[in-house]
Amino acid sequence: MGERFEPGSSVPDALADRYDEFKSFFIGAKTDRDFIYLSPERHGKYPFAGAFGWVTSVVEAxxxxxxxxxxxxxxxxxxxxxxxxxxxxxxxxxxxxxxxxxxxxxxxxxxxxxxxxxxxxxxxxxxxxxxxxxxxxxxxxxxxxxxxxxxxxxxxxxxxxxxxxxxxxxxxxxxxxxxxxxxxxxxxxxxxxxxxxxxxxxxxxxxxxxxxxx
Incomplete structure (x- = not known):
């Protein structure tokens, strides 16, 4: 949440670079109500491989x-x-x-x-x-x-x-x-x-x- 991506074709590459560095990402939209995240299990102790999720306003439903x-x-x-x-x-x-x-x-x-x-x-x-x-x-x-x-x-x-x-x-x-x-x-x-x-x-x-x- 500390870095802003400008819209454009470079966003996927920027996300991939960030994932390579931190092995996870959490993105919030300008709306401040829409979020997407990827958080893998990095320790390999459990069969659970990680979580992918997204969040939005319940009003949409x-x-x-x-x-x-x-x-x-x-x-x-x-x-x-x-x-x-x-x-x-x-x-x-x-x-x-x-x-x-x-x-x-x-x-x-x-x-x-x-x-x-x-x-x-x-x-x-x-x-x-x-x-x-x-x-x-x-x-x-x-x-x-x-x-x-x-x-x-x-x-x-x-x-x-x-x-x-x-x-x-x-x-x-x-x-x-x-x-x-x-x-x-x-x-x-x-x-x-x-x-x-x-x-x-x-x-x-x-x-x-x-x-x-x-």
Whole structure:
């Protein structure tokens, strides 16, 4: 965010140079509401290869055309990166499900810790849109077929979309929470982090192939 790129054909080269130097990038648009980032796992300790994401105003999701384009873009990027999982929803919902505060070992104050490190440890929950690749399709198996057709869609390349509700703003509402809980019960709660307990998933996807690939 400390460097400004002037529009033009040189931007891709500038981004590539920056990635070569820092092995990641985070870009904010002039709107100060649109961001894109790439942050690979550089230590090689885990099968998780890294994250690619983009952020915009939730207002955009009110438009049916935007939602259709979003899903097409997700599928294209998953195929491009070989990603087994995409999750899309409200930032507050991600914060709530991925992180929690626990007392420090020193006996005073608290610290922020993750619930699951990455998808190799299972899922933190369901969000507005959840697109599952082969490891998760194999993990859930016929349970995916038990999800109502209004909340499930088969996509190109064997990907499967699970969408509890129509709009991301329905997250963290009583209706949205009930829809998520019902789908988690269908897919198997042991594959998801349980916030009230808190309990880590005991059923996880097989991502051993990623260790060999990366």
């Amino acid at each position: 009110r438009k049916a055309g935007w939602r259709e384009a979003h899903l097409r873009q997700v599928v294209e990027i998953m195929h491009l990166l070989g990603s087994p999982l995409v999750q899309s929803g409200l930032d507050d919902d991600f914060e709530r499900k991925n992180w929690r505060l626990v007392p420090t070992e020193y006996g005073f104050g608290s610290e922020r810790v993750f619930n699951v490190r990455d998808y190799s440890e299972g899922l933190s929950g369901l969000y507005w849109r959840n697109v599952f690749g082969a490891p998760f399709v194999d993990l859930f198996g016929p349970r995916l077929d038990a999800i109502p057709a209004s909340q499930r869609q088969s996509l190109d390349g064997g990907l499967v979309l699970v969408q509890p509700y129509a709009l991301p703003t329905q997250a963290m509402t009583p209706e949205g929470a009930a829809a998520e809980s019902q789908l988690i019960a269908t897919l198997g709660p042991d594959a998801f982090f349980d916030l009230p307990t808190p309990r880590k998933p005991t059923r996880v996807p097989d991502v051993s192939w990623m260790l060999h690939k990366h």
